[in-house]
Amino acid sequence: MPLDGFTTLRTDLDGGVLTITLDNPPVNALSAIMMRELRDLLTGLRSEATVKVIVVQSGIPEFFIAHVDINILEQADALAELTASAPAGLNAFQSVGELLRSQPQVTIVKLAGTARGGGAEFVAAADLSFAAVETAGLGQIEALMGITPGGGGTQYLLEKVGRNRALELVLTGDRIDATTAAAYGWINRAVPAADLDAFVHQVAHRIAALADGVVAAAKRALPPQDHAAGFLTEHEAWAGLVERPVTQHLMAGAVQGGAQTIEGERDLEGLLRSVAAQQA
Template sequence: MKDTYSTIDVQNIDGVATITINNPPVNVLDVKLMNDIQHFLTDIRNDDKTKVIVFQSANPELFIAHVDMKLIDEPHVLDELAKNVPEGLNPFQAFAEMIRHQPQVTIVKLQGFARGGGAEFVAAVDMSFAAIDGSGLAQCEALMGIIPGGGATQYLSQRMTRGRALEVVLGADLIDAKTAEKYGWINRALPNHELDAFVQRLACNIATLPDGIIAAAKNAIPAEDLTNGFVRESNEWARLFIQPVAEKLIREGLDNGAQTIYGERNLEQLLRDQL
């Protein structure tokens, strides 16, 4: 297993690997972070001693901000990621699908905001639990002239009604933890002071189950085959991404404070003011 990573910290105790995302200033989902997580998941995939993976953030305000908007000027940096992408998927979908099909149980402990690719990350894991105060999820891509392109249209359609999925994608608002729980985006919204202990207890309980139980449960409750939906999503995302309006809105967003701590605190309004 790789000993050091530049954007995540790894702690593995009694079958539970805790991954702390630490990619300052706002935990943007850039190539470095995607590479680190993919390398970790590959390294740990066949480790029978690791039963559960818990993802958390070192930043109490932001879990994963969203995909790096600066990629609009550096699309070539995705070339390496794209080399091993399965047919029918784009690199962002392949990243989420790697998480969704990990043999270990994957859990997100959400404190702070997760938008765009960060929200797709939350939807890709097996289970997610959020702090009631200060946590939220958003698919705000519509405010950048595009739609989600990393799996959200398909994951949300599995987790909630079509109407609610369209509300999330087209409304492009930040959804609080209690509403996200009601919609099925996350498992539970918990009081902040209870979140750590709840997730720790659940992860440890799962890790102590007899060998074979996790694999049997995952086989009996399989992840849905979303192949055709991913193709539709990627085609529509790519069609919109090359339009001048998308480039304009993304560049203006960066100029106006996106990917800064200040701008990310109210990103939806920052982006909406540009329309």
């Protein structure tokens, strides 16, 4: 399949390892275009037997995926197409994570910067994730926007960290560092930033070098959990909140205050709490 021609992604094939670099400046907001391109690329790779491992990284050092584009509901045509093509029982956002989670290849996230909201959900959906101790962080920011996670985050967190920690992460909206994320089980391991590239390269290429059939057998013996019922409940919870006036005011205020700019995203939690305080 063609590995180029995308506007928000770059690819590099090295042996059996395909690296996808996310590149949607300024902060890698998960737009409808990026979602569509990820869907098309990952779907096409399902039949590529020569690709054994997929590594996803960011071309923007501070941000992996900042979060879903706050203006995505204005991208109506593209979002409608994504929704129409989503598997039964999944919304457009959930379908991205589930496609990643069900790839025949081993999927690895290399997290050097921040992943919030839909970006944090993407990290949780990958088979393996490794993050830089000094610079990486994750946060389910949605509650501070007046909503709950709607792209699989509730179910992935419940599976990975347990209910009590999932509630903490969802309801505080706080960004947590890589060391804490690893201790909670959100990611596999926190690695010194200077070693992250070499560490992920080694893991990916060792897996790609395994004898034919080993990866497929391991993924078959260790299948992802079935969250079908939970996804429906999650979507209903999110959909019941997203179009409320208070939510729209919080999101509009966030954009006006600098969300989706590099400076504004550095302390998005503080920005959102400030917006909420002004509207109280």
